[in-house]
Amino acid sequence: MSSIRRQSIISSIVIYIGFGIGLLNIYLFTKQGLFLDPQFGLYNAFIAIATVMMAFANLAMPSYIYKFYPYYNDHLPVKKNDQATIALITGTIGFVLVLVVGIVFKEFVVKKYGTNAPEIVAYYNWIFPLGFGLMIYTILEAYTWQLHKSVFTSFLKEVLWRLFTTVLIVLFATGVIDNFDLFIKLFSLSYPFIAAVLLVYLVATNKIHFTFKLSKVTRRLSKSILRLCSFVYTGSLIFTISFVFDSLVISSVLDDALTKLAVYSVAQNISSMIQVPQRGIIAASIAHLSKAWKDKNKQLIQRIYQRSSINQLIFACGLFSLIILSFTDAVTTFQLKGTYLDAYYVVILLGLAKVVDMGTGVNAQVIATSTFWRFEMISGVLLLAIMMPLSYFMTKEFDIIGAGLANLISITIYNAIRIIFLWKKFRFFPFTIQSLYTVLLAGACYGICHFAFISIHGLAGMFLRSIVFILLYAAGGIYIKLSPDIQPVILTIKRRLGIKKD
Numbered sequence: 001m002s003s004i005r006r007q008s009i010i011s012s013i014v015i016y017i018g019f020g021i022g023l024l025n026i027y028l029f030t031k032q033g034l035f036l037d038p039q040f041g042l043y044n045a046f047i048a049i050a051t052v053m054m055a056f057a058n059l060a061m062p063s064y065i066y067k068f069y070p071y072y073n074d075h076l077p078v079k080k081n082d083q084a085t086i087a088l089i090t091g092t093i094g095f096v097l098v099l100v101v102g103i104v105f106k107e108f109v110v111k112k113y114g115t116n117a118p119e120i121v122a123y124y125n126w127i128f129p130l131g132f133g134l135m136i137y138t139i140l141e142a143y144t145w146q147l148h149k150s151v152f153t154s155f156l157k158e159v160l161w162r163l164f165t166t167v168l169i170v171l172f173a174t175g176v177i178d179n180f181d182l183f184i185k186l187f188s189l190s191y192p193f194i195a196a197v198l199l200v201y202l203v204a205t206n207k208i209h210f211t212f213k214l215s216k217v218t219r220r221l222s223k224s225i226l227r228l229c230s231f232v233y234t235g236s237l238i239f240t241i242s243f244v245f246d247s248l249v250i251s252s253v254l255d256d257a258l259t260k261l262a263v264y265s266v267a268q269n270i271s272s273m274i275q276v277p278q279r280g281i282i283a284a285s286i287a288h289l290s291k292a293w294k295d296k297n298k299q300l301i302q303r304i305y306q307r308s309s310i311n312q313l314i315f316a317c318g319l320f321s322l323i324i325l326s327f328t329d330a331v332t333t334f335q336l337k338g339t340y341l342d343a344y345y346v347v348i349l350l351g352l353a354k355v356v357d358m359g360t361g362v363n364a365q366v367i368a369t370s371t372f373w374r375f376e377m378i379s380g381v382l383l384l385a386i387m388m389p390l391s392y393f394m395t396k397e398f399d400i401i402g403a404g405l406a407n408l409i410s411i412t413i414y415n416a417i418r419i420i421f422l423w424k425k426f427r428f429f430p431f432t433i434q435s436l437y438t439v440l441l442a443g444a445c446y447g448i449c450h451f452a453f454i455s456i457h458g459l460a461g462m463f464l465r466s467i468v469f470i471l472l473y474a475a476g477g478i479y480i481k482l483s484p485d486i487q488p489v490i491l492t493i494k495r496r497l498g499i500k501k502d
Contacts, residue, residue, distance in 0.1 A: 011154040011280030012315075018158025019273050021166055026269055028169045030262075030336045037339065039180050041258030042119045043187065044265035045251055046127055048244040049120075050191065053102075053131030054138055055240035057095035060233035061087040062142035063376070066286055066369055067228055069146040070294050072217050082215045084208050087139050095132050102128065117257045126188040133191030140198045140208075146290070147207055150283030156194045158279075164190045231374045238380035242387045242410065246403040249395045263339055264400045267346035270323060274354040277315040281308050285362055289369045301366060302428050309361030309430035310438065310483045316358040317442035318473050320351045325449055325469060326462040333458050342400070349404030353411040360415040361430040363422060375421055383414040434482045441480065445472040 029040040065087055072083045109124060141153045168186055171177040177186070202208035218225070250264055251257045285304050292300045327347055331340050368376050387410040394402030422428040449469045453461055478486060 009280070010151050011283055012277045014151060014154045015158040015276045015279055018154075018162050019276060021159060021162040022269060023273075025162060025165050025169060026266060027334060027336070028166075028173070030266060030340055031334070034169075034173055035180075037262040037337070038119060038258035039184075041117075041251075041261040041265065042123065042184065044247065044261055044268075045117065045120055045258065046123075046130055046184070046187065048247040048251075049127050050131040050134050051244050052241055052248075053095070053098050053127070054135040055237045057098045057131070057135045058091050058138055059094040060229040060236060061091050061139045063232040063236060063368055063373070064225060064229055065139070065142040065146060066290055066365075067373065068217075068221060068225060069143070069287075070290050071221060072215070073146070075217050076215055078206070079209045080211060080213075080215055081209065082211045082213065082218055084140075084143050085210045085212060086218065087143070088136070091135050091139050095135055098131070099128060117251045117261075119258060120251065123184055126185055130188040130191050133189070133193070133195045137191055137195035137198060140195060140202065143208065144198065144202065145283050146287050148287060149207070150280070152201065153198065154280065154283060156198055160197065161190055161194050164193055228373055231377045232368065234377045234380065236376060236380065238377075238384040242380075242383050245384075245387055246391050246395070246407055249391050250400060250403055253392070253396055254399065259339070260400055263343050264346060264403065266340050267343040267350055267400075267404065270327070270343070270347050271350035271354050273323065274316050274319045274351055275358060276319075278312050278358050281312060282362055282365055286365050286369065289362070289365055293369050293371070298426060298428075301426075305361050305363070305366055305422070305428050305430055306432065307483070307485060309359060310432065310434055311485055312358035312361065313355070313435055313438050314477060314482055316355040317438055318470075320355050321442050321446040321449075321473075322466055322469060323351060324348060325446065325465045329457050329462050333462065345401050346404040349401070349408045353404075353408040356408070356412050356415055359430075359435065360419055363415065363418040363430065366422060366428065367418065370426075372421075372425060379414065379417055379421070382417060383410060386410045386413055434480070437480050438477075438482050441476045441482075442473065445469050445476065448472065 029035050029043070065083060069083060072081050106124065109121065137157070141157070144150070144153050165187065168177065168183055172180070172183045177183050199208075247261060247264065247268075250261045254260050285308060289301060289304060292298075292304070324347070327344055328341065330336075331338075364376070367373065367379075387406060390406040390410060391403055394406040396402070398405065419430065446469065449465045449472070452468070453465045456464060477483075481487070
């Protein structure tokens with residue numbers, strides 16, 4: 001657990017640095033006089049559509065790596081390990097199919113988005129390089145996680161990728177990039193850029209080798225690999241689409257679609273801050289889960305599952321409260337466009353969805369690395385079956401607030417199904433009494449800070465509410481001993497500061 005804890009903490013710090021850069025980017029996108037709302041909406045639509053392309057093209061190669069890497073690693077020398085070669089070639093073939101389908105159905109896209117979001121149609125071809133780069137990076141990232149190098153991949157995707165965008169924004173603001181047309185075309189190279197950096201790193205450090213001869217492991221496990229990929233592909237595809245489906249619906253059914261997508265995307269980006277620790281924990285734990293299933297160590301799996309739940313819930317409740325406490329003041333104080341105040345209730349709904357998703361622990365990873373990985377597809381189908389009609393009708397009826405509410409309902413049902421499944425099959429359960437204490441503590445600290453400083457606004461109000469909440473929440477969490485990982489972290493910090501010696 002100490003290895004997972006250390007990598008999770010370092011990855012979370014790296015990801016938060018990336019989110020700090022991301023917040024700067026959002027500020028520059030949304031401040032008066034630089035970008036138009038539809039331009040920011042187009043930027044977010046690019047990311048959403050590229051994510052869908054990646055999901056279709058990867059053909060379950062990340063899951064193939066998660067599940068079978070321990071077998072390749074245990075039975076093959078590094079230079080004869082053909083897993084990375086198979087994954088990248090398969091993903092490339094998948095993307096060629098996506099490209100062909102994209103060309104064939106271009107007229108459908110024109111018809112669907114031409115009225116409400118014509119900018120998507122105008123730059124349609126430039127989404128493909130973005131999607132290809134994301135697909136290659138996702139496969140390489142899965143492979144790198146198995147090498148226990150999750151911190152580096154977190155840096156690339158969360159920091160370097162956002163810095164790439166920051167540089168483009170600065171060049172646009174200073175006139176070096178003299179029009180948005182060039183800006184969005186250069187942005188389409190952002191994911192290919194970080195994919196190339198990761199590939200160069202793996203090759204230069206001899207962490208990856210390419211061989212075009214099928215290994216004995218591939219031949220022996222070929223039927224199992226095909227079964228896993230065929231089942232998991234549908235599930236992971238559906239799951240990925242579910243996370244961007246609300247953006248796609250907003251783009252296609254609402255009037256002034258890209259402006260509303262810009263507002264919704266602000267809420268998405270702000271609420272995504274809540275999920276930062278989850279990314280670090282997933283990246284750090286998935287290799288351990290794969291090996292634990294291989295070794296039939298269910299006790300370790302339950303411990304990882306439960307620890308991931310309480311640790312993520314502590315972070316999620318704290319960050320959600322901090323965001324809600326200061327959102328309105330942040331919009332007005334930093335002189336963002338007034339339209340972004342409309343994102344407040346969407347932030348609440350999407351934020352609650354993140355709290356639910358994080359609080360249920362690494363259930364997706366536990367299932368995906370187990371022998372019951374077929375349930376990945378089943379639960380994914382259920383998620384999309386709920387989310388698609390719910391998002392469509394609630395968005396048409398209640399605008400972007402409806403999209404946020406549909407997201408919260410769908411994610412809650414989805415995670416409830418997974419909890420029930422893991423309990424019935426393995427008697428794994430994520431919650432303890434500390435889970436309830438965490439929610440109650442966060443609610444109490446929020447209420448105290450909200451009412452104590454309700455008449456103080458601007459930077460002073462934001463600072464006072466935030467610092468008092470952090471002090472109360474941290475002190476309460478330590479006193480109640482919400483997580484067994486709190487004390488080891490405190491001891492480590494003391495040792496690093498020279499306060500306590502070994």
